Amino acid sequence: MPVITCIDDLKRLHKRRTPKMFYDYAESGSWTEQTFRENTSDFEKIRLRQRVAVDMSNRTLASKMIGQDVAMPVALAPVGLTGMQRADGEIKAARAAEAFGVPFTLSTMSICSIEDVAEHTSRPFWFQLYTMKDQDYLRRLIQRAKDAKCSALVITLDLQILGQRHKDLKNGLSAPPKLTPAVMADLATKWTWGLEMLATKRRSFGNIVGHAQGVTDPSSLFSWTAEQFDPQLDWKKIEEIKELWGGKVILKGILDPEDAKMAAKVGCDAILVSNHGGRQLDGAISTIRALDPILQAVGGEVEVHLDSGIRSGQDVLKALAMGASGTFIGRSFIYGLGANGEDGVRSALEIIAKEMDISMALCGKRDINEVDRDCLQIPEGFSGQWQG
Ligand SMILES: Cc1cc2nc3c(=O)[nH]c(=O)nc-3n(C[C@H](O)[C@H](O)[C@H](O)COP(=O)(O)O)c2cc1C
Numbered sequence: 001m002p003v004i005t006c007i008d009d010l011k012r013l014h015k016r017r018t019p020k021m022f023y024d025y026a027e028s029g030s031w032t033e034q035t036f037r038e039n040t041s042d043f044e045k046i047r048l049r050q051r052v053a054v055d056m057s058n059r060t061l062a063s064k065m066i067g068q069d070v071a072m073p074v075a076l077a078p079v080g081l082t083g084m085q086r087a088d089g090e091i092k093a094a095r096a097a098e099a100f101g102v103p104f105t106l107s108t109m110s111i112c113s114i115e116d117v118a119e120h121t122s123r124p125f126w127f128q129l130y131t132m133k134d135q136d137y138l139r140r141l142i143q144r145a146k147d148a149k150c151s152a153l154v155i156t157l158d159l160q161i162l163g164q165r166h167k168d169l170k171n172g173l174s175a176p177p178k179l180t181p182a183v184m185a186d187l188a189t190k191w192t193w194g195l196e197m198l199a200t201k202r203r204s205f206g207n208i209v210g211h212a213q214g215v216t217d218p219s220s221l222f223s224w225t226a227e228q229f230d231p232q233l234d235w236k237k238i239e240e241i242k243e244l245w246g247g248k249v250i251l252k253g254i255l256d257p258e259d260a261k262m263a264a265k266v267g268c269d270a271i272l273v274s275n276h277g278g279r280q281l282d283g284a285i286s287t288i289r290a291l292d293p294i295l296q297a298v299g300g301e302v303e304v305h306l307d308s309g310i311r312s313g314q315d316v317l318k319a320l321a322m323g324a325s326g327t328f329i330g331r332s333f334i335y336g337l338g339a340n341g342e343d344g345v346r347s348a349l350e351i352i353a354k355e356m357d358i359s360m361a362l363c364g365k366r367d368i369n370e371v372d373r374d375c376l377q378i379p380e381g382f383s384g385q386w387q388g
Pocket residue numbers: 025026027039077078079080081107108109128156252274275276277278279307308309310328329330331332
């Protein structure tokens with residue numbers, strides 16, 4: 001067994017053990033991938049401030065996100081096709097999150113259905129909603145999440161139309177994969193993945209196939225999605241969905257202070273500062289740069305969470321010290337899942353927790369809720385030099 005020390009180790013194993021089509025799907029940004037790259041490189045520009053001769057005993061990472069107790073303020077982000085990175089991937093990731101004590105968010109575009117995940121977990125998870133034109137399907141989807149006792153609805157706002165990721169087109173991405181000669185040759189070297197996939201029935205979009213009208217055959221799904229995502233989504237519709245749901249709401253995909261103000265006005269429990277991991281608007285700023293103006297715009301009215309680019313506990317610490325009250329990880333847990341299934345997701349969470357704990361201690365803090373800008377050295381103009 002290789003020694004795993006960091007998220008990058010998991011990423012290397014993920015690449016080795018997962019079909020190229022699905023590794024590439026996770027490891028892509030849109031078009032030139034500038035935003036995808038800057039999400040991580042901008043974290044590196046911020047430095048942590050080392051302090052000495054302070055009591056480092058009795059440390060804690062425990063916190064709250066939207067009023068819910070969490071072992072550390074790091075939730076698993078919704079990731080479509082998680083069950084293609086590893087058989088039953090959503091169930092495995094949800095179980096690892098539950099055991100660790102952090103929230104798991106199930107994507108609308110998951111392979112395992114809402115009911116599948118509910119059946120295999122014992123604590124409520126969060127459900128991410130893409131807004132669809134088919135109102136009847138949308139209402140039933142929300143009702144299914146309610147019936148499964150999901151404890152928050154994460155409404156994604158930055159994907160009314162799909163950003164282009166070149167590799168998906170070149171690889172002919174589909175779920176399940178079409179068995180072309182190139183795919184067969186690739187699968188011959190990924191036999192654990194293949195055997196596990198043969199042993200499960202969950203190989204297509206569990207929340208959609210058999211639930212949405214006109215989608216019984218998964219091969220029609222990509223065209224259905226392209227047709228179904230609602231390009232006319234606006235704040236009024238968001239309010240309507242919020243009312244239909246009637247529970248806790250996180251608005252995901254906010255990157256601009258003006259939109260953050262609108263989100264706070266519409267009312268939500270948290271906004272999630274996100275650029276979809278650099279998969280949508282290529283050329284948009286990184287989330288860690290976007291955070292400060294957004295915090296100032298909402299002025300403590302709602303919780304502000306952040307994702308996109310987090311690959312370590314140091315990154316989480318930086319986001320929290322900048323002022324976010326929670327974070328989400330996407331690829332960092334997907335690397336773990338692809339590397340080692342449920343154990344791999346647990347490894348990813350343990351790595352991040354350990355890095356966060358030790359970094360916090362070396363910054364002279366003992367409680368994650370006490371970290372603040374004193375822990376950081378931020379280059380001048382990092383957040384504020386943009387016009388417009
Ligand atoms: C492969 C992949 C699939 C994703 N699918 C969804 C999705 O179905 N719904 C959604 O709201 N966000 C989706 N996202 C975005 C994530 O929720 C999250 O915003 C992003 O992964 C954060 O960036 P990070 O991967 O750098 O942590 C996806 C991200 C990836 C990498």
